Amino acid sequence: MGRLPDQRAACPRSGPRRTGERAEGVGAADVEHGLLVELYEKARKVKGVKHLFVGSGVRYDLAQADAKNGARYLKTLVQHHVSGQPKVAPEHVCEPVLKLMKKPGVASFERLRKDFERYSREAGKEQYLIPYFIAAHPGTTDTDMLELALWLKRNDFRLDQVQTFLPAPLALATAMYHTGHNPLKRVRRDSAPMSVPNGLRVRRLHKAFLRYHDPANWPLLREALVRMGRADLIGPGDPRPEVDAERLRLLLREIFTAAGGTHDDFDAYDKAMAAERRAAILVTPARTYHP
Helix, strand or coil: CECCCHHHCCCCCCCCCCCCCCCCCCCCCCEEHHHHHHHHHHHHHCCCCCCCCCCCCHHHHHHHHCCHHHHHHHHHHHHHHHCCCCEEEEECCCHHHHHHCCCHHHHHHHHHHHHHHHHHHHHHCCCEEEEEEEEEECCHHHHHHHHHHHHHHHHHHHHCCCCCCCCCCCCHHHHHHHCCCCCCCCCCCCCCCCCCCCCCCEEEEHHHHHCCCHHCCCHHHHHHHHCCHHHHHHHCCCCCCCCCHHHHHHHHHHHHCCCCCCCCHHHHHHHHHCCCCCCCCCCCCCCCCCC
């Protein structure tokens, strides 16, 4: 995607970029998408060519770093060279995790999303950007995955296909997975280990955070949220299978009256509770203390 002119001469270090390297410090002098745009335009004019689509692998961070032709490239791509549901891989939203992945910050993806929607509207096309995220990447904590889940919910993303990290040969993340240390930094004997979610239960939990909307994941997420001190996130949309609508109606009455509450018309009370989607939080104490 784009050209890196005279890369070895322009870059203070010799050698090619690492795969997935962040575009921090890369400017218009380092990347150039003009030739690629011209190639797309010529390809569209070839007799017999009906479609020319780019399905995935777009380095939108490099396009955004190209002040001269980056916007032109993205506009051309969105309006002529995507099939309607292009895939991009922001992978995560937490900055510490993104740095380990050598990925751009989430603001870069949010900027792409706005540009994609604007260019699609200008072209009169109904298109959707499909983001890919990953679970259980080395360096990721339960809190990081919760933050990602909340971001997905705020932005109304409900992922169908998600990826759980698997170590692959010759990858920096694989070194992190097996050693528990970040090879991008100096590692000493007393270096603190990084978080590596390599147990089956924690890997399932991290994947469940990505698919927070799936009822099959709610028991696991409920348990984790209580443990993390975020039981406030367990709402009325997360029912317990043993408490049906009738049992909930009676339970809310029991709690209300046990707290000293009275009401002249409990039928009206029941309707108000149902309309407001009131819930009951059931807590099982693990220990009790006596003076």
